[in-house]
Amino acid sequence: MTAQIIDGKAFAGDLRAKVAAMVPAFRAKAGRAPGLAVVLVGEDPASQVYVRNKHKMTIEAGMESFEHRLPADTSQDALIALVHQLNADPSVDGILVQLPLPRQIDESAVLAAIDPDKDVDGFHVVNVGRLSTGMAGYVPCTPLGCVMLLKDRLGDLSGKDAVVIGRSNIVGKPMAQLLLAENCTVTVAHSRTANLPEVVRRADIVVAAVGRPEMVKGDWIKPGAIVIDVGINRVPGAGPGKTKLVGDVDFAEAVEVAGAITPVPGGVGPMTIAVLLRNTLVAAHRLAGVPYEKGAI
Numbered sequence: 569m570t571a572q573i574i575d576g577k578a579f580a581g582d583l584r585a586k587v588a589a590m591v592p593a594f595r596a597k598a599g600r601a602p603g604l605a606v607v608l609v610g611e612d613p614a615s616q617v618y619v620r621n622k623h624k625m626t627i628e629a630g631m632e633s634f635e636h637r638l639p640a641d642t643s644q645d646a647l648i649a650l651v652h653q654l655n656a657d658p659s660v661d662g663i664l665v666q667l668p669l670p671r672q673i674d675e676s677a678v679l680a681a682i683d684p685d686k687d688v689d690g691f692h693v694v695n696v697g698r699l700s701t702g703m704a705g706y707v708p709c710t711p712l713g714c715v716m717l718l719k720d721r722l723g724d725l726s727g728k729d730a731v732v733i734g735r736s737n738i739v740g741k742p743m744a745q746l747l748l749a750e751n752c753t754v755t756v757a758h759s760r761t762a763n764l765p766e767v768v769r770r771a772d773i774v775v776a777a778v779g780r781p782e783m784v785k786g787d788w789i790k791p792g793a794i795v796i797d798v799g800i801n802r803v804p805g806a807g808p809g810k811t812k813l814v815g816d817v818d819f820a821e822a823v824e825v826a827g828a829i830t831p832v833p834g835g836v837g838p839m840t841i842a843v844l845l846r847n848t849l850v851a852a853h854r855l856a857g858v859p860y861e862k863g864a865i
């Protein structure tokens with residue numbers, strides 16, 4: 569059996585097109601475009617690429633992009649002062665502080681400073697609480713993108729056994745909450761889980777978000793299971809100085825067992841920015857008092 573490959577890049581492209589198609593109606597009603605502010609501190613090469621892509625895709629969707637680049641030695645107070653300024657700016661609907669932040673800055677203090685109603689990343693504790701209690705809020709982009717891919721493939725997720733490997737605040741924990749809200753039976757596995765291969769083998773849905781290259785092997789997967797690989801690991805590639813991206817799943821092995829699988833690159837990754845634009849569109853509607861049809865996208 570060879571798994572179907574889930575084309576996250578194409579799905580994300582469609583999602584961005586749907587967001588872009590809704591922007592003109594919002595503009596007509598609100599008299600302005602939705603606005604996304606992205607803050608980058610320092611010069612982490614991967615973060616620079618992500619922030620550049622966010623700017624480009626925000627503009628392509630017909631939205632306003634406000635990019636703020638701060639030096640690596642920026643103080644926590646200066647960053648929080650910028651966040652407060654963006655909270656108060658009526659042209660800004662969504663605020664995103666690119667992670668990771670430099671050492672001298674306490675990430676949780678910065679995330680706590682973002683107005684929860686502009687927190688399109690869904691990282692503020694108020695949005696974490698809203699998600700875990702079933703209230704409307706903002707859901708982190710990567711896990712929401714994973715659920716969109718799963719529902720597209722499986723339709724109703726009710727009653728499925730799901731294993732999430734990894735318990736980060738950004739992916740693992742919100743992913744578990746989202747799957748629970750879809751009536752899955754959810755297990756959150758992590759580095760201390762006993763008999764991890766056995767636990768994973770029970771799952772109809774496997775979400776790997778541990779940050780360990782190719783850790784999940786083919787014989788851990790139940791035949792026909794859906795495998796969502798959130799890992800983005802840069803490892804040595806063919807030839808001196810060359811690198812390549814791999815996920816947390818051993819793709820070559822898992823593709824022979826799974827029913828469907830996301831590749832790396834081109835699977836979950838591209839969903840992150842597409843969902844960010846979707847969350848920004850929702851935030852703009854809410855802040856401008858323009859009705860947004862629930863579940864429109």
Ligand SMILES: Nc1nc2c(c(=O)[nH]1)N[C@@H](CN(C=O)c1ccc(C(=O)N[C@@H](CCC(=O)O)C(=O)O)cc1)CN2
Pocket residue numbers: 618664665666667668689709710800813832833834835836837838839840841
């Ligand atoms: N404030 C945030 N910081 C970070 C987030 C986030 O959601 N909010 N997520 C990641 C980085 N990220 C967006 O910020 C992101 C990661 C990966 C991709 C992507 O398209 N990946 C491609 C491969 C890209 C490559 O070649 O390196 C793929 O998987 O196909 C987009 C956005 C951490 N920080």
Ligand SMILES: [Mg+2]
Pocket residue numbers: 818820821
């Ligand atoms: Mg191998």
